[in-house]
Amino acid sequence: MSDAPPDQGDYRPEIATATEVRPLTATERLFHLILPHRALGHLPGQFVQVSLPGIGEAPISVSSSFTRTSGFDLCIRRTGNVSEALHRVKAGGRVGIRGPFGCGAPLEKCMGQDVLMIAGGLGLAPLRSLVQYICDYRDRFKKVTLLIGARTPETLLFADEYNAWRNEGKINIEATVDTAKKGWTGSVGLITNLIPQIEIWPTSTVVVACGPPIMYRFVMRKLQQRHIPDDRIYLSLERRMKCGMGKCGHCQINDVYVCLDGPVFRYDRLAALPEAVS
């Protein structure tokens, strides 16, 4: 039996070089990586499988837009085996890369529309690639808003880039933190509190949200109160992943695979997936 489809999803990684490593917060680091023979060729919202030999592999979203450099950025939080070992990698170090995987953010759908991005915590890492893309093709979009939530001011990711996004990218940015000490002049409170305050035209806005499952529960309620139709809301989901090609079964949510059909899903489709956001 040998009907031979072309080799596609391999388990052997390509070896990328980390040309720059920059700490962002106490637990997150930003890596700039370059592949030897090619550009990654990713879209905003896609992810790669990052690995170190003998340690393991982890799915990580690409944090930069293909419009910026030939390399790409990964923002990695220290949580376990692979991420901790990656945090020990210095500039010039090498890491394994497979991908890009997934189908990414709904660029087409956003074109000519207002775009509302909602980022909770580490959720800004994947959304940054969309932000950068929007900045680079600003005329393709109408009003662009970015809501950012974090636990404390110190854990806000990419804070040094907000001004550039605001000024050059003409993006309206609101950031809020759960708790803050003296000196913080921004909002304090949950990210959901920001939603009632902003201007939204429900039928010409596309929402892209990325954050932990608990955030989605509350954000969705607020968005629905503002009458945004479900088919204009996109959520990015996280699941365990082993292969990245819809085989291993780990990232399956009902009958879809996050690695193939996601990680970004339109909300009305999620309604048919009771396991998605419970």
Added chain:
Amino acid sequence: MNKLRVAFYSLTSCEGCQLAFLECEDRLLDILQQVEIVRFREASSYEGGELDADADVAFVEGSVSTAHDESAVRTIRMRSRRVVAFGACADLGGVNAIKNRQGNEAAKERVYGPYSSWIHTSDVRPVSAVVPVDFTLHGCPVDKDELVRYLYALAVGRKPADPTAPVCFECKLRENICLFHKGGTCMGPVVRGGCRAICPAYGAGCDGCRGLAPDPNVALMRTLLREKGLNSEAIRRRVDLFNASAVPEDLRRELTGYA
């Protein structure tokens, strides 16, 4: 690269788990390239005292059953960056804990008679009941291949994988015939695997040396054992072989059927 400094210690045990390390045989010399053994009384002499080595990883075999064990394990904890509960005695209390169910005085009286008062022993506890434990190697004895994987994982600075699938899963992968189909009994459905179902593969039912799997369906287990004619007493003896003090009381009641 600095070698990982590894120490092996033993408390109340049969020293079989330490021996399992020596039984890695042809891989032993490879392992020694990655790790430096700083304490291993069973196989080496060394300068200094029994417990005064600073280690990256201490493999502690055996359960805590005396004041001496207890102070030893506290010293080991202070001196070691990581502590591994090494084998069923350290992980669960193991066979030693059968004594807990009999009572220390009764046990001493039985074995030492009029000389009981010379002997000191306390309730048997797993290592984790005395000091925090970072990792656990399950089994009585530990599985050699798993031990090697552990050492390599620790040598490259990562948490070793700790599989939780029940014994049944690996039993199927080995194409064993289920003990229940052969007319016997087995604790495999509720016991944590990782042993590659060695007992069923050699025709014997699992007795649970790796402890309970997560979220065990103990009620169903009891039903199956009852169907095969085991009464509460027989189930209790089975559970107590390695888990006399390791199974939480409520699960134990449900499993044995004791009110």
Added chain:
Amino acid sequence: MHDHPLGADRTMTIEHVARVEGHGNIVVNIREGVVEEVRLEIVESPRFFESMLVGQDAPAAPELTSRICGICSVGHTTASIRAVETAYGIEPSAQTILLRQIMLHAEILQSHILHLYFLVAPDAFSAPSVIPLAEKNGEVVQRALRLKKFANRIMAVIGGRHIHPVSMKVGGFTRIPAEGELREILKAAPAADADIDETVKLFEGIRFPDFKRDTEYLALRQADRYSFYGGRIESSKLGPVDPDQYLSLIKESVVRHSTAKHAHFHHKPFAVGALARYNLNGRETLSPRARRAAAALDLEQMKDNPFGNNAAQVVECVHLLDEIADSVRSVISLGLKDEKPARVPETSGHGVGAVEVPRGTLYHEYEMDGLGHIAHANCVIPTGQNLARIEQDLREMVPQILDRPESEVRLQCEMLLRAYDPCISCSTHMLNVEFRK
């Protein structure tokens, strides 16, 4: 450290003697230049197996008592099985006996190899342990590992594993090895034979300390063969006694400085183990190759020297390799049958199981109540039998070498202890026998 002779009033303490199995200390007290007291302190935690056995189903005893000791777990399993079998008059089949013998012989082989290469050889090569030895004499250690692996492989094929074997049960095995698996053993045997010949050569070159004393030896004996599995108890002075009479020969007593009991034979310390077996069985019962090894090592000259135990172990290794190959061939030629372990009755009974294990004769004795549950248990472990002898040896040996530097005295004391290959964790169980007042 202490490199002058021991002074007038001194206590020399060797704590946690290394390269023995289990925890033990040697204490030597000297007053006015005379050795006043020698103690072998066993500080291993007591295990209480005789108590833990109470209430168990008799067929569960082998699995539990295997955990007395990881090094001789096949030995404990076998003795335990035999105790239950004799209690109920269960006669194992010829196939079962052969498979059991292969298991037991392989364990003794692997234990001796471990002891000789890992624990004894470093002394001979003046290395602190086998690890630096591996760096200096890589091939020697490789050879040891190959032999150990050969023995372990055999136990894995038949019993599932060496440490706490799986398939050995009362009345039989839960899995019968496939013929092909047994043939693999035979295929690997010639390489092991070559390695064992090299082992003999290696130990021919080692000079053991010269120390003689007069003592009684005990071992199991059969008329026609060098006995490990089965037989009756014999001593150098006494005729054969049935195993269930062991308590009439061996008196155990609680000693304050030790969690392990001491044993005496007619109120005197005695020795068990490889040298005892050799002395009692006699060289005629050895395989021809083992007989040659005994001659090469001059074992006859060391019958009264405790260090001769090491040489006897080498000789036994040769013999065991030959025995194993013979038994494997016999099992194959009998044609492997898919036998199941016997059913064990749930009634009262009483039985003693005695087998030779690496360090000497091991006894398990159980008494079952009317439901077939163990009501009373007693295990007499070889190291426990040797402890009094070791103490006595130290007492006799230390004065002879007291003029040497302390480091040498210490080393030779440790070497003496190691020569007996004491298995301390297994001897720290206690028994319910008569107590010395």
Added chain:
Amino acid sequence: MKEKFLPGERVEDLAEYLSQRYRLWAPAAKEGAFVFAQVVDAGDISMDYSTTLLPPKHAFLPTAEILASVDLQTGEADSVRPDDPPPAIFGVHPCDLNGLARLDQAMREPPADAAYHRANAGAFIVGLACLKKCRPEAFCDSTETFRPNGHFDLHLTPMEGGFWTSVQSDAGRALADDTGLFEVPTDRQRAEYEHVRRGIETTFAGRRLNLKTLAADLPKIYPHRMWEKLAERCFSCGACTAVCPTCVCFDVRDEMSDGCRTANRCRSWDSCLLKDFAVVAGGENFRGRRAERIRHRMMRQGSYLARRFGLPVFCVGCGRCPHVCLGKISPLDVFEQCQKEVGSGVGRAA
């Protein structure tokens, strides 16, 4: 399709021929049961076997394998198993042929699994018809997988004097011509084969499921208390998925070997029934409850994967899982109960 006749006494020669060119797997006896084992001696093959303990899945997807390996000193990546001949499986019953077809479909759906593809390029399959049901738990009649459905190179149907052989692929044709073991069937043989074939259709006629609607029916009972009841009988042990010819879930881990000189990427079978299957970093478990996991498996077998691959049902009715499950959970019962509830079954409506 070409048709041939293989005289009974030449079966071993055919196996022998295959074993010289392939890594041959065939049914063999093990402790009174049967397994697909790598063949050392064609004489060990049992042509008259009931269902094997594991399906032949492991010939194509080993229970544990190394997908890639890197020598850390030279930095060289090893392509694993470079010289191994492709696998061949001999004597596969129709349920397992259907199982292999589904496995293939799942692993080769773009993006295809390159490791699977590399290892199995040029594989050869010889089917073997079942004339009657192998065991009471089997329900290949209900799933209509008692027919081989074309996923083979050669297919043998036992009959008087030997085997009717259907030749499906070019490789099968080449082999049939090469070996000279096969004969041109006579008219009498053709007539007899027709008779056997019709006999199979009659024997396997009793369906208990409505395959037309099953995949759509199951999601309708997604919220239902039957899952909780089912969970009371489930150990969450994963035995069912291990023995299933169509379950493909696996784990990938990176491990060091030989003194940390080599890093291996290892794949081993996994199971969606296992408690930790859907845990993500941080500890959230997306199917933390037993009822959710057993439901997921039933949905995968009866609906999700069926719909994904355009099949009426993904389960092939081999009956292995109800046989090994100590809680006696059977997909057939679950599917049937579902159709009763929904009112679409072949039996009575709800």
